[in-house]
Amino acid sequence: AQSVTQLDSQVPVFEEAPVELRCNYSSSVSVYLFWYVQYPNQGLQLLLKYLSGSTLVKSINGFEAEFNKSQTSFHLRKPSVHISDTAEYFCAVSEDAGGTSYGKLTFGQGTILTVHP
Amino acid sequence: DTGVSQDPRHKITKRGQNVTFRCDPISEHNRLYWYRQTLGQGPEFLTYFQNEAQLEKSRLLSDRFSAERPKGSFSTLEIQRTEQGDSAMYLCASSFLWGGPSFDYRGELFFGEGSRLTVL
Numbered sequence: 633a634q635s636v637t638q639l640d641s642q643v644p645v646f647e648e649a650p651v652e653l654r655c656n657y658s659s660s661v662s663v664y665l666f667w668y669v670q671y672p673n674q675g676l677q678l679l680l681k682y683l684s685g686s687t688l689v690k691s692i693n694g695f696e697a698e699f700n701k702s703q704t705s706f707h708l709r710k711p712s713v714h715i716s717d718t719a720e721y722f723c724a725v726s727e728d729a730g731g732t733s734y735g736k737l738t739f740g741q742g743t744i745l746t747v748h749p
Numbered sequence: 750d751t752g753v754s755q756d757p758r759h760k761i762t763k764r765g766q767n768v769t770f771r772c773d774p775i776s777e778h779n780r781l782y783w784y785r786q787t788l789g790q791g792p793e794f795l796t797y798f799q800n801e802a803q804l805e806k807s808r809l810l811s812d813r814f815s816a817e818r819p820k821g822s823f824s825t826l827e828i829q830r831t832e833q834g835d836s837a838m839y840l841c842a843s844s845f846l847w848g849g850p851s852f853d854y855r856g857e858l859f860f861g862e863g864s865r866l867t868v869l
Contacts, residue, residue, distance in 0.1 A: 739791030
């Protein structure tokens with residue numbers, strides 16, 4: 633069974649500052665890794681994912697995450713945040729075990745990112 | 750709006766009553782998932798369907814819970830004899846099976862806004 637730990641429940645930052653949201657996971661098998669974001673009053677949506685290949689993955693709005701297998705981490709970073717990035721961010725993992733596992737995600741507890749002007 | 754829709758958005762009920770939630774997925778998606786989220790926690794997997802077949806149920810899903818997807822389109826989640834511990838947000842998500850050479854949908858779930866249950 634997998635587990636995901638998000639080390640910070642809340643992260644306050646000022647606009648244009650860099651931010652890192654930390655995520656560690658544990659699993660006995662190969663995994664896929666994801667970051668989902670939930671903006672106020674909206675459903676969860678996929679921000680970025682690591683399936684295979686390059687360990688650095690990027691989103692269209694400037695976030696990036698790096699898969700570190702030795703440290704079992706998948707931290708999310710952005711060099712300069714905007715007010716509109718205020719949201720709750722969830723790290724998630726699924727087993728690389730074929731079609732039945734693709735959507736069966738194990739989520740972390742979430743990190744609330746608040747960007748102040 | 751062609752996203753995943755859930756109904757009702759909020760439900761307040763008394764302990765012991767039955768409740769039913771409905772989920773309408775994105776029409777071309779063949780997989781549908783139910784998750785539960787309690788305050789301060791991330792979503793937890795409950796069950797999923799591929800077309801009309803329920804392929805897996807979590808141990809979190811007690812006998813009081815039943816989910817159906819009768820025609821492979823919308824789904825219902827029924828909770829019988831509700832308990833206060835059932836109070837949570839119930840999330841529905843849908844997805845493609847996985848995609849193909851042009852796009853890989855593995856792990857990409859499209860979530861609805863959820864149905865919040867409060868059991869008094």
